[in-house]
Amino acid sequence: xxxxxxxxxxxxxxxxxxxxxxxxxxxxxxxxxxxxxxxxxxxxxxxxxxxxxxxxxxxxxxxxxxxxxxxxxxxxxxxxxxxxxxxxxxxxxxxxxxxxxxxxxxxxxxxxxxxxxxxxxxxxxxxxxxxxxxxxxxxxxxxxxxxxxxxxxxxxxxxxxxxxxxxxxxxxxxxxxxxxxxxxxxxxxxxxxxxxxxxxxxxxxxxxxxxxxxxxxxxxxxxxxxxxxxxxxxxxxxxxxxxxxxxxxxxxxxxxxxxxxxxxxxxxxxxxxxxxxxxxxxxxxxxxxxxxxxxxxxxxxxxxxxxxxxxxxxxxxxxxxxxxxxxxxxxxxxxxxxxxxxxxxxxxxxxxxxxxxxxxxxxxxxxxxxxxxxxxxxx
Numbered sequence: 001x002x003x004x005x006x007x008x009x010x011x012x013x014x015x016x017x018x019x020x021x022x023x024x025x026x027x028x029x030x031x032x033x034x035x036x037x038x039x040x041x042x043x044x045x046x047x048x049x050x051x052x053x054x055x056x057x058x059x060x061x062x063x064x065x066x067x068x069x070x071x072x073x074x075x076x077x078x079x080x081x082x083x084x085x086x087x088x089x090x091x092x093x094x095x096x097x098x099x100x101x102x103x104x105x106x107x108x109x110x111x112x113x114x115x116x117x118x119x120x121x122x123x124x125x126x127x128x129x130x131x132x133x134x135x136x137x138x139x140x141x142x143x144x145x146x147x148x149x150x151x152x153x154x155x156x157x158x159x160x161x162x163x164x165x166x167x168x169x170x171x172x173x174x175x176x177x178x179x180x181x182x183x184x185x186x187x188x189x190x191x192x193x194x195x196x197x198x199x200x201x202x203x204x205x206x207x208x209x210x211x212x213x214x215x216x217x218x219x220x221x222x223x224x225x226x227x228x229x230x231x232x233x234x235x236x237x238x239x240x241x242x243x244x245x246x247x248x249x250x251x252x253x254x255x256x257x258x259x260x261x262x263x264x265x266x267x268x269x270x271x272x273x274x275x276x277x278x279x280x281x282x283x284x285x286x287x288x289x290x291x292x293x294x295x296x297x298x299x300x301x302x303x304x305x306x307x308x309x310x311x312x313x314x315x316x317x318x319x320x321x322x323x324x325x326x327x328x329x330x331x332x333x334x335x336x337x338x339x340x341x342x343x344x345x346x347x348x349x350x351x352x353x354x355x356x357x358x359x360x361x362x363x364x365x366x367x368x369x370x371x372x373x374x375x376x377x378x379x
Contacts, residue, residue, distance in 0.1 A: 020132065027126050032342065041367060043358040044342040046184070046211075046319045048240035050289040050361065052275060056241065059278035060271060070270040078280045079248055083220040083233070089250050091259045094267045096210055096234040096247035099259075100178075101127045103206060103230060103249065106258045107175050108133045115154060115177040117146055119185055119350050121208060124178040136174060139350075144186040144313070144321075146179060148194045155201055177201070180208040182215050185346070185356050187315025189215060199226060204255075206230045211317035213238035213290050214297075223250045230255065235272075237318060238290055239279040244272040293318050297359045303369045304357075307376060319358045327378075329355050335378065339371045 032040060043049075072092050080087040093099035100123050104114070110132035116124050117138050128135050136158065138150045158174045177198065181190050190198075198205050209231055212218045220231045231250040236242040246268055251259065279286060301312045301320055311323040324332055333345040333355055344356040360368065 021130075024129060027122055039340060040337075041341045041360060041364045043360050043364065043368065044344045044356075045242075046237060046317070046356075046358045047242050048237055048289070048293070048318065049359070049364060050240060050292065052240040053279050053282035053285045055282040055285070056239070056275040056278040059274045063271065063274050066270055068270075069266055070273050072268060072273060075246075075268075075273050075277050076248075078277050082280055082283075083218070083250060085221060085224055085250055086253075088253045089223055089256050091249050091251065091256050091263065092268050092273075093247045093249070093263070094269075094272075095236065095245035096208065096232050097123050097127075098245075098263075098267060099232055099247050099249045100124060100206075100208075101131070102259050102263055103232075103251075104128060104131050104133065104176065106255065106262055107204065109173070111173065113158070113174040115151060115174065115203065117151070117179060119144070119346075119348060120178070121180050121184045144183065144188055146183075146190060146194060148197050151177065151198065152201065155203060159202070175204060176206055177203045178206045178208065180210065181219075182211045182315070182317040184208075184210070184317070185319075185344075185351065185354070186313050186321040187211070187317035187319060188313070189217065189316050195219065199229060204228045204230060206232065208232045210234045211237055213287070214294060214318050215316040217316075220250045223252060227252055235276050235279060239276070239286055240289075241272070241275050241279065244269075244275050246272040246276045293359050296362060296365055300357070300359055300365045300369070303365075304372070307369075307372055309376070310355075310372070319356055321354055321356050323354055329353055332375070335375060336368075336371060341368055341371055 076090045077087050080090050104127050108131050113134040113136050114128050115136045125135050136154050138154050141147050223229050233248055235246040304310045304312045309325050312320045330345045333343050
């Protein structure tokens, strides 16, 4: 065989790319360059303004084995003790984003579907599209509460459509329901009654509890006895380790085993493992910061409401979603950025009148409120 003709052939790699990704929308949070972080009060990405625990920082400073691979078993065991389940239910990941992707990968064949309830965390839909899945969208009500009745109807209609399609199996390929609890972007909580209705549905319910420590509620211990429940968690928010990317899930044993089988073996880096383990040894400090953030959240909400042009919604997370009244939300964001304060504005029509503000330190919140007061007469 003459390979010379093959080696000289011209190949256009772009023609080999997946066609279904031709209009794939990239996701960007608008990160601030590292060199500029000290120039701003960052209240745009729901980060923990108080930062990591002293024990985590000390553990990172003392780490001497970055040239070796570091196992995850000890961290999994520490997390299991923290959330109160057996270690066989725990899988750690490169942030909560990766565990969303991994959960979808082990369940979804191309053409299967998930339920998403927008406005929601964009990564649910992002990974569904990337994994070739369909998205059944069930919008939230005007007050951002989850419309459980509409979810029940959507799943019922999907199953009826499958039965009517003369397939051999009547089992629906609508497999996963993703809901954040507390919700992002508004910080509301599902009621226990609504959770029970959702768990009665013929889907796997994936509860994203990224902000659970601020809410003081979790369904993690329910997982071992609830076969269709998966809970996602992260160290990014309550533990202040956002850039080290340490997430995890609590899943039924068989599901956790399958994710462990399919994930990359070194998906969490050594720095993240060391910092997360140290954080779990410093719970008194970190939960003290959580309580401070909750107190600041309530004070900030009251101060923002007094301005007259912001209407903060009740929140159980570390941020406030505020409706902007009588002015443009993006213009408000830009005006604050010129004053060295970053908040989040949105492009989707549903959220165009809103801004989201993470709870900062008392000093940061005071600076924010002062800047907003100076803008009361601005339009």
